[in-house]
Amino acid sequence: MIDFLASLKARNECLFYFGLLCLSSAALILIRSKFSDVQINGVNVLYKPFKFALSMGIFSLTMGWYTGYLISYKYINLYNWSLIIFLGFEVFYVTLQASRGQLSHYNVSSALYTSLTVAMAIAAIAATVYTGYIGILFCTENFPELPDYYLWAIRLGIFLFVIFALEGAVIGANGSPRVGGQGGGAIPFLNWSLKYGDLRIAHFVGMHALQILPLLAFYIFKDVRVVILVGFMYGLLALFCLVQALNAKPLS
Template identity: 45%
Template sequence: MDFFTELAYRNFALFTFGIICLIGTLVTGILSFTTTTEVLGINAFIKPFKFFLSTVIFSWSMGWYLGYLNHPTVITIYSWTVILVLSFELIYITLRAAQGQLSHFNISTQQNALMFSLMGITISIMTLFTLYIGMLFFQSKLPELPSSYLWGIRLGIICFVIFAFEGGIMGAKLAHTIGAADGGQGLKLLNWSTKHGDLRIAHFVGMHALQILPLIGFYLLSSSKQMIIFSSVYFITCTVVLIQALLKIPLIK
């Protein structure tokens, strides 16, 4: 079976949700070229485009990994938690983009502050649930999986959770740029600041350990020891990038 047939078999709910979000990615991508609404100096629909795309990758990754676990009730509850939480976030982000307004860090009114808080609470619940899924991978014996791949999944989830919660630093500061106000010159599409520290970089790289570590473990490494060493280097790199941002130093000038 090809990847998508197998993914639909493993977790049809997250497979379908990923398809819906892929459509959202295409729509917001088109809108980013056909509209002139801007937020912080860039097209307003760039942000929902990136969030839709990230959700596709996350949903399909977790849908694939969950297929290895024998916990059907937990998997069903988790899958629908992901769908409900991320649907709420994506709808709100896209709505605010259409209005030319910030979705995150926006506490300009009581209602905006409430919505920002709700996003933080719901994402935290989903992230903690993802940590629990990671614990199940530590507890489950999966002899059919290469040890490097299994450890890639385990450590990928742990790294994802840690750097997902790194977003709390941005929430506390109500900004992602260190050393200046949000906005200004940044890398194309990613918009990471090229003048100041940017907390989004460690957030992005750390969370995508969820895909990178298992892929490295499956295709390039051959033992759990190699995977643990590689994951440690990866985690240290993410931490260095975070410290660099906190010191107001851009990743690329």
């Protein structure tokens, strides 16, 4: 484990430290949530910033690992600081609002909160589009040291991530992650609806192609055609989750 962390740090030191900062923040927020009874929509108010910090930490470390393969250093440094600024702002604001017992997303109760909600959307879109550019670099640069099946998994993982990260715009336009109604049963902690459609499921499934596909390719499949097929099937799964949600149907 120590060797892995040392390798991760060497590949992209900026995203390594930022990722660790996010993960450490997630751990502290989770501990703090055990001593908080404040809820929003029936859920502990600190669960959302915990999930955000955890997600941003995993994403940053993942991209830190992948960008270690690239040779376009000047672009990578700019990418690093773009992620730190954009994602750092999101984690900070979501955590701040949770600590005050207030909504961060969908909060249009004042001009200031509306502006900050828009700012979060812009930050998320900018980080996502820039990550798409990193995906393009993986299609245009040469990687003679990487197995083709692993390289294709990284490409597919990044592009599926971008597509389903941008699905967040659908959630924002809907004004809620749920489609068809509010209330009803929900999966504990994740708070995904068991009664209505929930756009967060496709969002989650699609974005984590970034980690799942390369891991499957590197350790299990090890064949370009199989990896492409698995990537296609994975994309269909995420699309199915999206269609179910848009039709106000739960997965259960």
